Amino acid sequence: MINQLGAAVPELLNLEIFKSFSKEKILALCKDGTVVTSDHRQVLYKSGETADFFGIVLGGAYKLSRSSMTGEDVIVHFSIAGDVLAAFIMAQAHPVYPVTATAIGPSRFLKLPRENYLKLWKQDSDLIFKIQNLLSLRMALLQDQKAMSKAPLAQKIASLLLILLERNKSTDDMRLPLPLTRKEIADMLGASVESVIRIMSYWSKHGYIQTNDAYIQIIKLDKIIELINKNSEE
Amino acid sequence: MINQLGAAVPELLNLEIFKSFSKEKILALCKDGTVVTSDHRQVLYKSGETADFFGIVLGGAYKLSRSSMTGEDVIVHFSIAGDVLAAFIMAQAHPVYPVTATAIGPSRFLKLPRENYLKLWKQDSDLIFKIQNLLSLRMALLQDQKAMSKAPLAQKIASLLLILLERNKSTDDMRLPLPLTRKEIADMLGASVESVIRIMSYWSKHGYIQTNDAYIQIIKLDKIIELINKNSEE
DNA sequence: CGTGCAGTTGACGACACTCAACCCTGGTGG
DNA sequence: CCACCAGGGTTGAGTGTCGTCAACTGCACG
Numbered sequence: 390m391i392n393q394l395g396a397a398v399p400e401l402l403n404l405e406i407f408k409s410f411s412k413e414k415i416l417a418l419c420k421d422g423t424v425v426t427s428d429h430r431q432v433l434y435k436s437g438e439t440a441d442f443f444g445i446v447l448g449g450a451y452k453l454s455r456s457s458m459t460g461e462d463v464i465v466h467f468s469i470a471g472d473v474l475a476a477f478i479m480a481q482a483h484p485v486y487p488v489t490a491t492a493i494g495p496s497r498f499l500k501l502p503r504e505n506y507l508k509l510w511k512q513d514s515d516l517i518f519k520i521q522n523l524l525s526l527r528m529a530l531l532q533d534q535k536a537m538s539k540a541p542l543a544q545k546i547a548s549l550l551l552i553l554l555e556r557n558k559s560t561d562d563m564r565l566p567l568p569l570t571r572k573e574i575a576d577m578l579g580a581s582v583e584s585v586i587r588i589m590s591y592w593s594k595h596g597y598i599q600t601n602d603a604y605i606q607i608i609k610l611d612k613i614i615e616l617i618n619k620n621s622e623e
Numbered sequence: 624m625i626n627q628l629g630a631a632v633p634e635l636l637n638l639e640i641f642k643s644f645s646k647e648k649i650l651a652l653c654k655d656g657t658v659v660t661s662d663h664r665q666v667l668y669k670s671g672e673t674a675d676f677f678g679i680v681l682g683g684a685y686k687l688s689r690s691s692m693t694g695e696d697v698i699v700h701f702s703i704a705g706d707v708l709a710a711f712i713m714a715q716a717h718p719v720y721p722v723t724a725t726a727i728g729p730s731r732f733l734k735l736p737r738e739n740y741l742k743l744w745k746q747d748s749d750l751i752f753k754i755q756n757l758l759s760l761r762m763a764l765l766q767d768q769k770a771m772s773k774a775p776l777a778q779k780i781a782s783l784l785l786i787l788l789e790r791n792k793s794t795d796d797m798r799l800p801l802p803l804t805r806k807e808i809a810d811m812l813g814a815s816v817e818s819v820i821r822i823m824s825y826w827s828k829h830g831y832i833q834t835n836d837a838y839i840q841i842i843k844l845d846k847i848i849e850l851i852n853k854n855s856e857e
Numbered sequence: 858c859g860t861g862c863a864g865t866t867g868a869c870g871a872c873a874c875t876c877a878a879c880c881c882t883g884g885t886g887g
Numbered sequence: 888c889c890a891c892c893a894g895g896g897t898t899g900a901g902t903g904t905c906g907t908c909a910a911c912t913g914c915a916c917g
Contacts, residue, residue, distance in 0.1 A: 457770045458852065465766050477759045480752040487763055511752075514745055518714040521751075524758055525711045529721055531765045536689055536697045538772075538813030539874090542905070570863065579772030581906050586865060603863090618692065773906085776873070804895065815874055820897060837895090 394422050397499060400447060404471045406519050418509050418516070422501045427451075427492035434475070440484035441503050443475040449496025450567035453488040454576065464577040466527060467493075469556060469566050474498075477524050479506035494568050494603075534578075543588050545578045547616040550598075554607060563610060568603035628656050631733060634681060638705045640753050652743050652750070656735045661685075661726035668709070674718035675737050677709040683730025684801035687722040688810065698811040700761060701727075703790060703800050708732075711758050713740040728802050728837075768812075777822050779812045781850040784832075788841060797844060802837035 394416075401407050401415050410418075424447065427433060434440070436455050446468050453466040453474075465488055468474060478484040484503070510516050530552070537545050550565065557566040575585045592598045597612045598605060607613060628650075635641050635649050644652075658681065661667060668674070670689050680702050687700040687708075699722050702708060712718040718737070744750050764786070771779050784799065791800040809819045826832045831846045832839060841847060 455766065455770055457773065459774070461773060463770045463772070465769060477755060477762070480755050481759075487759075487766065511748055514748075514751075517748075517751055517755075518745075521711060521714050521755060521758070524755070524762070525715075525721075528711070528758070528762055528765070531762070531769070532689065532699050532721065535699060535765065535768070535813065536691045538697065539691065539695060540693070571865095572863080579769065582863090583865085583907085584905055586863095587905095590865070805897095806895080816895090817875085817897085818873055821873090824897070 394419060394424065394499075397424050397447065401445075401499070404445065406445070406471065406473060406516070406523070418505065418513075419499065419501060420505060420509070422499050422505070425498045425500050427496045427498060429492060429494050431492045433490040433492065433498060434486050436486055436489040438486050440475055440478055440486045442500050443473070443479050443503065443506060444501050445499045446470050446472045446474065447497040447499055450493045451490045451496060451498070452493055452573065453490055455488050462576045463579065464573060466530070467553065467567060467577070473520060473523055476506060476510070476520050479503055480511075493573070542578070542580055542584055544617050545580070546574060546585060546588055547613045549574065549577060550605065550607060550613060551617070563607040565605045565607075569605060570603065628653060628658065628733075631658050631681065635679075635733070638679065640679070640705065640707060640750075640757070652739065652747075653733065653735060654739060654743070656733050656739070659732045659734050661730045661732060663726060663728050665726045667724040667726065667732060668720045670720055670723040672720050674709055674712055674720045676734050677707070677713050677737065677740060678732055678734045680704050680706045680708065681731040681733055684727045685724045685730060685732070686727055686807065687724055689722050696810045697813065698807060700764070701787065701801060701811070707754060707757055710740060710744075710754050713737055714745075727807070776812070776814055776818055778851050779814070780808060780819060780822055781847045783808065783811060784839065784841060784847060785851070797841040799839045799841075803839060804837065 398412060398415060401419070402410075402412065407415050422444070425433070425444075427449070433451060434442075448470050450470075451468045451472075451474070452464050453468060454462050454464045457463055468490075474490060475484075475486060478487065510520075533548075533552075534545075537548055540548075553565045553567070553569075554563065557564065571585045571589065572582045574580075574589075575582045578585070589598065592613075593600065595612075597609045598607050600606070632646060632649060635653070636644075636646065641649050656678070659667070659678075661683070667685060668676075682704050684704075685702045685706075685708070686698050687702060688696050688698045691697055702724075708724060709718075709720060712721065744754075767782075767786075768779075771782055774782075787799045787801070787803075788797065791798065805819045805823065806816045808814075808823075809816045812819070823832065823834075826847075827834065829846075831843045832841050834840070
């Protein structure tokens with residue numbers, strides 16, 4: 390499923406990274422770009438493949454994962470609309486995707502050839518800085534998670550939910566911006582599905598959270614926050 | 624302990640990041656830089672402080688850490704000579720150090736004002752790319768560790784030792800490039816000191832490794848590698 | 858109507874954490 | 888000169904969180 394650019398431009402104008410850019414400039418930067426539509430669980434690129442494109446998530450969500458030596462998936466990051474993928478490695482001589490990108494639910498992605506980065510993006514130091522900031526933000530997220538490595542699982546889950554919730558701009562509904570399975574939460578935290586289920590089922594029963602469809606909604610935010618700060622009162 | 628620049632230039636010429644740069648260019652980029660000498664356990668900058676300088680590790684080593692809510696230290700990265708610190712966040716509007724940098728053993732650091740980055744480094748797209756590559760390397764390291772989150776502790780330690788050993792250019796001696804305490808290993812892996820000691824003591828007894836001074840030397844590399852691939856045969 | 862995915866629950870066991878001692882060394886001050 | 892202390896390393900006993908295994912439900916989809 391591939392559509393040409395053009396129609397996507399108004400969408401691009403709203404993205405954080407292109408704010409303050411003119412329509413003409415955006416069109417130039419995204420020259421030869423294509424809009425890719427991904428189905429649920431469809432793979433955008435695989436870890437280890439030669440990286441000949443990068444791009445921007447337009448809608449839906451993608452999970453970035455690798456598999457450990459023992460074969461389990463480990464999720465490194467959840468990317469939602471506005472997130473830039475693989476731009477960081479374009480500068481390398483022979484870039485290879487470090488992770489696998491898989492769609493979560495139907496999603497859309499603006500696919501840009503590597504050349505654009507090397508020839509066009511590189512010239513614009515504002516753009517480079519924005520990307521550098523995105524990268525260091527992602528780094529900070531990884532570090533945050535590492536800082537919780539000794540915390541009990543309940544705190545890790547609570548913390549993850551809060552972080553994802555913060556990305557949801559519409560503050561009125563307390564719904565996570567992407568559909569998550571318990572397995573994906575487990576893979577993100579390096580835990581087992583069963584353990585995640587045990588904790589989240591408990592929360593559901595006590596009305597802290599609620600899961601409609603595949604979306605998770607937080608009902609008692611204070612309870613979740615409390616969980617993070619206090620010791621694990623289950 | 625602060626010395627002026629100048630004497631450090633020949634040293635800088637050898638660093639990965641400045642390779643292929645002329646002496647004049649380096650002097651320009653490092654304008655107003657000072658060489659800071661740190662004692663063991665001395666703090667270079669603290670997490671949360673306003674980031675008004677960045678720089679390059681010249682000698683010795685620094686650990687980058689944060690403290691979790693429960694007060695324990697969590698080490699995010701070990702930086703040795705040639706590593707660039709805090710450059711990644713200089714592009715932000717009001718940068719704040721995300722981690723605390725503490726010297727491990729007597730160390731030296733080339734301290735550069737933030738202005739240099741904004742006014743000089745920014746102009747050089749090669750330099751920016753090198754830094755971006757450094758950052759994505761560090762990111763990859765964090766991801767590697769995350770991928771091992773479910774592995775038994777012995778594998779994590781073995782993997783950490785190997786990663787650190789790879790940074791040691793002199794391949795003849797199998798000594799880690801920096802002095803590490805068991806506590807620091809534990810903080811790096813999110814484990815307890817005692818657990819680390821139990822595993823490493825076992826390795827010492829069986830001649831896999833050896834610890835002179837505070838330095839760790841690997842005797843039977845094959846055994847360590849074996850540990851990583853196979854299941855935990857203790 | 859079978860297959861596959863998501864969610865759930867229970868029993869069991871193990872790895873690693875906590876707590877509590879203890880040793881050794883080097884530095885520092887009385 | 889010696890006593891004291893801090894930092895690093897070590898060991899043992901007890902405990903708990905969480906992973907593994909296994910079985911079962913509900914649902915969607917072709």
